[in-house]
Amino acid sequence: MSKNSKISITVIRRLPRYYRFLLQLKKEGIMRISSRELSERMGLTASQIRQDLNCFGGFGQQGYGYDVDKLYGEIGGILGLDNSYRAVLIGVGNLGKAVTTHIKFEERGFILDAMFDREQSVVGSQLQNHTIRDISTLPEYLADNTPDAAFLCLPYDSVEPIAELLYKAGVRCFWNFSHFDLTVKYGDVIMENVHLTDSLMTLCYRMNDRDESHREEK
Amino acid sequence: MSKNSKISITVIRRLPRYYRFLLQLKKEGIMRISSRELSERMGLTASQIRQDLNCFGGFGQQGYGYDVDKLYGEIGGILGLDNSYRAVLIGVGNLGKAVTTHIKFEERGFILDAMFDREQSVVGSQLQNHTIRDISTLPEYLADNTPDAAFLCLPYDSVEPIAELLYKAGVRCFWNFSHFDLTVKYGDVIMENVHLTDSLMTLCYRMNDRDESHREEK
Numbered sequence: 001m002s003k004n005s006k007i008s009i010t011v012i013r014r015l016p017r018y019y020r021f022l023l024q025l026k027k028e029g030i031m032r033i034s035s036r037e038l039s040e041r042m043g044l045t046a047s048q049i050r051q052d053l054n055c056f057g058g059f060g061q062q063g064y065g066y067d068v069d070k071l072y073g074e075i076g077g078i079l080g081l082d083n084s085y086r087a088v089l090i091g092v093g094n095l096g097k098a099v100t101t102h103i104k105f106e107e108r109g110f111i112l113d114a115m116f117d118r119e120q121s122v123v124g125s126q127l128q129n130h131t132i133r134d135i136s137t138l139p140e141y142l143a144d145n146t147p148d149a150a151f152l153c154l155p156y157d158s159v160e161p162i163a164e165l166l167y168k169a170g171v172r173c174f175w176n177f178s179h180f181d182l183t184v185k186y187g188d189v190i191m192e193n194v195h196l197t198d199s200l201m202t203l204c205y206r207m208n209d210r211d212e213s214h215r216e217e218k
Numbered sequence: 219m220s221k222n223s224k225i226s227i228t229v230i231r232r233l234p235r236y237y238r239f240l241l242q243l244k245k246e247g248i249m250r251i252s253s254r255e256l257s258e259r260m261g262l263t264a265s266q267i268r269q270d271l272n273c274f275g276g277f278g279q280q281g282y283g284y285d286v287d288k289l290y291g292e293i294g295g296i297l298g299l300d301n302s303y304r305a306v307l308i309g310v311g312n313l314g315k316a317v318t319t320h321i322k323f324e325e326r327g328f329i330l331d332a333m334f335d336r337e338q339s340v341v342g343s344q345l346q347n348h349t350i351r352d353i354s355t356l357p358e359y360l361a362d363n364t365p366d367a368a369f370l371c372l373p374y375d376s377v378e379p380i381a382e383l384l385y386k387a388g389v390r391c392f393w394n395f396s397h398f399d400l401t402v403k404y405g406d407v408i409m410e411n412v413h414l415t416d417s418l419m420t421l422c423y424r425m426n427d428r429d430e431s432h433r434e435e436k
Contacts, residue, residue, distance in 0.1 A: 012423055016416035020397055043402045079419050080426025094319055098312035102373075103415055109422035148425065155320075173425050175418060179238055184261045190428065192421040196412060197321055198234035200393060201297050203410040204327035205230055207366065207391050208298025210408065 007055050014052055015075055017042065022072040034065035083109040085173075088141075090162055091153035092117040092132050095177055099153060100128050113147055118158075138162070142169035149173040156180050225273050232270055233293055235260065240290040252283035301327040303391075306359075308380055309371035310335040310350050313395055317371060318346050331365055336376075356380070360387035367391040374398050 021042055025033060035053075039046040053071075056078055061067075076082065087110045089096055096115070105112050117123060118135040125132055133141070142165065150166050152159055152174060159180035166174075167186055174182055174191045183191050239260055243251060253271075257264040271289075274296055279285075294300065305328045307314055314333070323330050335341060336353040343350055351359070360383065368384050370377055370392060377398035384392075385404055392400055392409045401409050 013420055016419040079423045081422060083426055085425060094312050094316035098316050101312055108415060108418050175421050190424045192417050194417050197326060199410050199412050200326050201234040202231055203393050204299060205297045206408045207303060208301055
């Protein structure tokens with residue numbers, strides 16, 4: 001067991017948020033902050049914040065608050081953002097392009113090693129200092145390289161055979177934008193999903209639920 | 219209180235996933251399914267599934283299982299996907315394009331009414347039967363229209379003034395891809411966030427945690 005393995009995934013999933021807020025504080029030149037002030041900024045309770053950060057050893061000091069720079073560094077360390085995991089991106093449509101354009105992989109623990117697409121109109125073109133490769137050359141690439149992770153920016157129907165190739169080549173970590181659930185088929189993978197439509201449907205639910213409440217109140 | 223208001227957000231957030239899996243079953247021509255079979259497909263426990271669906275009145279029948287078509291329709295109804303909430307999309311970069319291209323809004327409870335961007339190179343061009351409008355015309359649009367929701371596909375720095383405009387015009391529901399947290403400033407908004415970098419950092423954490431475990435085992 002690693003030192004953090006017993007921390008619940010719910011707490012883990014809040015860490016990137018702390019990290020983002022702390023970066024914002026740094027940018028604003030704020031050097032230290034109390035859990036109360038941080039709670040107001042983040043919309044969490046101060047006790048929630050203390051409890052979360054205590055899970056990782058508690059970096060605050062009574063009467064002083066948190067040292068922004070130090071806490072930022074420490075959370076980054078816990079997240080493992082100083083890693084340089086090698087990743088391949090599969091699918092360079094609008095979504096793949098958005099991901100590579102907006103996200104600074106090097107600051108998030110990853111190095112993008114190669115990009116693949118099946119569209120002949122984009123194969124060979126440049127994006128973020130990479131030449132987009134033909135998806136048909138993925139097996140050759142995997143014969144010489146075992147990426148630490150694959151970013152799947154593909155539609156549902158295309159994922160299964162590609163995931164199979166990657167898995168057989170030893171890839172065990174996936175950042176998945178499709179609705180294809182790899183963990184059901186492969187028990188030993190680490191997968192983070194981004195399900196855009198799930199998020200939109202949740203928004204719809206919450207709006208509908210609010211409207212129903214209003215109707216009932218009348 | 220609406221009939222579903224007491225259901226925890228954790229259960230709500232799983233509903234879109236059921237909805238997607240049921241659609242897949244429909245596509246495969248599967249008419250009914252037991253909670254055990256559904257659990258194997260979804261990687262949840264059968265008792266979790268029964269518990270979740272019981273929250274909404276329990277649609278299963280002992281010895282028969284779930285009627286796929288009926289359950290699909292009922293979950294869609296609970297999610298409120300038969301609504302036609304009018305939405306505006308702000309920001310038609312790669313991310314905005316990906317969202318509008320991949321997501322069938324009409325099947326998710328929304329109608330996209332207008333798209334705005336500040337880039338003169340895209341303003342006036344067509345996307346999904348919409349002409350992309352100049353962001354400078356947003357105030358005019360809002361004088362005549364109150365959209366039910368806004369989809370914010372903008373970078374952090376651009377969100378605050380736009381959100382202010384929308385909020386003042388009466389928009390209370392946001393689908394937000396930026397890191398700007400509107401709920402801190404406006405207590406009465408319904409907001410669903412998609413934080414891509416948070417998801418990637420969580421992946422990094424999990425990979426790093428696995429690697430640390432391996433090192434300690436040696």
